[in-house]
Amino acid sequence: MIERYLRQSPLAHLGLSGRGQDDGAPAQVRLAERPFSGLVNLRGPGADQTFLDAFEAAAEYALPTAAGASSVGGNTTALWLGPREWAIVDARGEPDAGPRIASRLRAALAGFPAAVTDISESRACIQISGAKARATLQKGCPLDLHPRAFRQGQCAQTRLAKASVLIHLTADESAQGGLAFDVYVARSFAEYVWFWLEDAACEYGANAKL
Amino acid sequence: MLVIPCPYCGPRCEIEFSYGGQAHIARPEDSAAISDETWADYVFLRDNTKGVFLERWVHAHGCRQWFNVARHTVTYEILASYETGAKPPKLDFVTQV
Incomplete structure (x- = not known):
C-alpha cells in the first residue's frame, strides 16, 4: 500500500474534465487522459523458460x-519492450495498481536476475481513439501504422513528434468501441505531446475530454 | 533517412537510433603494461573506411539494445545487422580503403 499523499496526473493542470463539450458532430479523433494508470517495468532473462514459467504461474498469463x-490477463496487459524488458499495465485508473502489481511480481520472481520497477507516476497515458486516430499519430511517427502493419494488441516504442513514446493499439477498427491507441509518454513530455496531438487532430474535429 | 534493421524489432526509422562508432574494437589485454601509443590507438583511432564499415548502433527510442550493422559508407546501403558478440556475416562487398 502506498502512503497517502497528493497525487496529481501529469495533465491535471489542463483542466481536461472541464473541456471538450460535444457539439453534436461526431468527432473523428477523441483524446483523453487515462490518469493513474498502473505501469510496472519488468526486466528479466527473456530466453530463460523457467523465468517465463514463473511469471505465468504468478500472473496466470504468459509474457x-x-x-x-x-x-492480456484479467485487468493487466503485458507489453513487449525488448528481448529482456516488458511493461505491465493496468489502465483502470486505480492509484495503487502499480505498487500492487510490483509487489506481487517481486515475490513471484525472487531468485531470478530480474528487476521490477513501479514507474506509474513517471508516465502519462493518453488515449487517442476514433476513425482518424491512425492518421493523427502518423503525422509525427515514423512507424507504419496502417491497419495491415499495426494490428490490435501490437505495441511499439518509437518517437512521436520527436518525443519518446510507447504506443499500444488496444482496439482496432473492428472492435465495438472503435479504434483506440494508448500512448505512454514521459511525464515531462505529457503536456507537449497532448498539445501536439490536439493540433494534429484539429482538422479531423478533435474532441478532447476525460 | 536510413531504415535500420534492428535484430530485435525489425526495420525501423533512423531517428529511433543512436550511433556508437566502429564495432569490434577489443580492449587491450594487459592495459597497465601497454605503451601510451597503443592505449591512445585503442581509445582514439578508428578506421575511416570507404566501403563496408562495421559499426555499432543502439535502438535508443525502441528496445534499447545495442547491435552491430554493416553499412556501406559510400552508398549508405545497410547490408546486415547482427547481435553484439556475434561474428560479422560474410558479405560480397569489397572494402576499398
Whole structure:
C-alpha cells in the first residue's frame, strides 16, 4: 500500500474534465487522459523458460516473447519492450495498481536476475481513439501504422513528434468501441505531446475530454 | 533517412537510433603494461573506411539494445545487422580503403 499523499496526473493542470463539450458532430479523433494508470517495468532473462514459467504461474498469463506483442490477463496487459524488458499495465485508473502489481511480481520472481520497477507516476497515458486516430499519430511517427502493419494488441516504442513514446493499439477498427491507441509518454513530455496531438487532430474535429 | 534493421524489432526509422562508432574494437589485454601509443590507438583511432564499415548502433527510442550493422559508407546501403558478440556475416562487398 502506498502512503497517502497528493497525487496529481501529469495533465491535471489542463483542466481536461472541464473541456471538450460535444457539439453534436461526431468527432473523428477523441483524446483523453487515462490518469493513474498502473505501469510496472519488468526486466528479466527473456530466453530463460523457467523465468517465463514463473511469471505465468504468478500472473496466470504468459509474457509476450515476440517483438511488439502483448498479452492480456484479467485487468493487466503485458507489453513487449525488448528481448529482456516488458511493461505491465493496468489502465483502470486505480492509484495503487502499480505498487500492487510490483509487489506481487517481486515475490513471484525472487531468485531470478530480474528487476521490477513501479514507474506509474513517471508516465502519462493518453488515449487517442476514433476513425482518424491512425492518421493523427502518423503525422509525427515514423512507424507504419496502417491497419495491415499495426494490428490490435501490437505495441511499439518509437518517437512521436520527436518525443519518446510507447504506443499500444488496444482496439482496432473492428472492435465495438472503435479504434483506440494508448500512448505512454514521459511525464515531462505529457503536456507537449497532448498539445501536439490536439493540433494534429484539429482538422479531423478533435474532441478532447476525460 | 536510413531504415535500420534492428535484430530485435525489425526495420525501423533512423531517428529511433543512436550511433556508437566502429564495432569490434577489443580492449587491450594487459592495459597497465601497454605503451601510451597503443592505449591512445585503442581509445582514439578508428578506421575511416570507404566501403563496408562495421559499426555499432543502439535502438535508443525502441528496445534499447545495442547491435552491430554493416553499412556501406559510400552508398549508405545497410547490408546486415547482427547481435553484439556475434561474428560479422560474410558479405560480397569489397572494402576499398
